[in-house]
Amino acid sequence: MQQRANISVLPVPFDYGAGRGGAAHGPAAIVEAGLPQKLQSLGFPYVLHSSGYMPDIQFDLRTSAQMKNWGRVLKMSEAVAAATAAIDAAGDFPLILGGDHSIAIGTVAGLAERRQRLGVLWIDAHSDLNTPQTTPSGNLHGMSLAAGLGRGDPRFVSLRGAAPKLQPERTVLIGARQLDAGERQTIASLGIRCFTMHDIDRRGMSEVMEEALAILSGAGCDGVHLSFDIDSVDPGEAPGTDTPVRGGLTYREAHLAMELIHDASILTSAELVEVNPYLERSGRTAQLAVELIGSMLGEKI
Numbered sequence: 001m002q003q004r005a006n007i008s009v010l011p012v013p014f015d016y017g018a019g020r021g022g023a024a025h026g027p028a029a030i031v032e033a034g035l036p037q038k039l040q041s042l043g044f045p046y047v048l049h050s051s052g053y054m055p056d057i058q059f060d061l062r063t064s065a066q067m068k069n070w071g072r073v074l075k076m077s078e079a080v081a082a083a084t085a086a087i088d089a090a091g092d093f094p095l096i097l098g099g100d101h102s103i104a105i106g107t108v109a110g111l112a113e114r115r116q117r118l119g120v121l122w123i124d125a126h127s128d129l130n131t132p133q134t135t136p137s138g139n140l141h142g143m144s145l146a147a148g149l150g151r152g153d154p155r156f157v158s159l160r161g162a163a164p165k166l167q168p169e170r171t172v173l174i175g176a177r178q179l180d181a182g183e184r185q186t187i188a189s190l191g192i193r194c195f196t197m198h199d200i201d202r203r204g205m206s207e208v209m210e211e212a213l214a215i216l217s218g219a220g221c222d223g224v225h226l227s228f229d230i231d232s233v234d235p236g237e238a239p240g241t242d243t244p245v246r247g248g249l250t251y252r253e254a255h256l257a258m259e260l261i262h263d264a265s266i267l268t269s270a271e272l273v274e275v276n277p278y279l280e281r282s283g284r285t286a287q288l289a290v291e292l293i294g295s296m297l298g299e300k301i
C-alpha cells in the first residue's frame with residue numbers, strides 16, 4: 001500500500017449476490033482465523049467496523065430472473081458505497097471483507113467518488129463482466145466489474161451519481177479461466193488487459209504481475225483498488241468458495257502476486273471476497289485469506 005498506516009476493516013456479511021448462502025459468514029471466519037492478530041503483528045493500527053452500517057436489507061424482496069435479489073443487492077451496495085467513501089475520505093486504507101463479489105459494486109462506487117481515475121486489479125477465476133442480458137445464472141456477483149465499467153442496470157451503474165466509475169485502460173484481470181461468451185466479447189471490445197491462467201502458466205506469475213503493475217503504474221491512476229476473489233486460488237487450497245474452478249493459482253503463486261503488489265506500493269484499497277465457510281470444515285480458506293492479506297501488507301518469508 002501507499003504510506004497510509006491506518007487500516008479500516010469493513011466487513012460485508014452479504015451473500016444474496018451468489019447462487020447459494022454462506023459467504024455472508026466470510027468476514028467472521030476471516031476475523032476468527034486471525035486477521036486482527038495478523039494486522040497487529042505487522043504493526044498496523046486498525047479499526048474493525050461492525051456491520052451495523054448495513055440497513056435492514058433482508059426484507060427487500062425485489063428480484064428478477066436476470067438479477068436475482070436485486071433489491072437486497074442494491075440496498076447493500078448503497079450502504080457499502082457510503083461506508084467505503086467515508087473511510088477513503090478520512091484518509092484510512094479501506095480493507096473490505098466479503099461477502100460475495102457483488103459487494104464490489106458498492107466498494108468501487110464509494111472509492112470512485114474521490115478517485116475518478118481509479119485503477120483496479122481484479123484477481124479472479126472469473127471476470128464478473130456479465131450483464132442482465134448475458135448472465136447465465138442471474139447472480140449479481142457475476143456482474144460487479146461490468147457495473148463499475150458502466151454496463152448493466154442503471155441503478156447499479158449509476159450508484160451515487162457519476163458513471164462509469166472505471167475505465168478499461170485502468171482495469172487489469174489476473175487468473176481468469178472461466179469466462180462466459182458475453183464476457184469474452186466485452187474484454188475484446190473494451191480492450192481490457194486480461195492475464196489468464198494460460199499466461200501465468202507460460203510466462204510465470206512474476207513476469208505477469210510485473211506487467212500488470214506496470215500497466216496500472218503508467219495509466220495515470222489516482223488510486224489502485226485490489227479486488228481479490230479467493231476462487232482465483234486453486235480449489236485444492238481454497239475449497240471454501242461458491243464457484244470453484246480447477247486449475248487455479250497455486251499457494252505460492254497467490255502469495256507471490258500479493259508480495260509483488262506490496263512491493264509496487266500502489267494500492268490505496270483492497271477487498272477479499274467469496275470465502276464461504278459453510279463449504280468446508282477445516283477453515284483453511286479463511287486462513288489462506290488472512291495469510292494472503294499478510295503478504296499484501298508486506299509480510300515476508
Ligand SMILES: NC(=[NH2+])NCCC[C@H](N)C(=O)O
Pocket residue numbers: 100101102126128130135136137138139141142143180229231242243274
Ligand atoms: N464472483 C464470482 N464468484 N462470480 C462467479 C460468476 C460465474 C458466472 N460467470 C456467472 O455469471 O454466474
Ligand SMILES: [Mn+2]
Pocket residue numbers: 101124126128141229
Ligand atoms: Mn468474482
Ligand SMILES: [Mn+2]
Pocket residue numbers: 124125126229231232243
Ligand atoms: Mn470468481
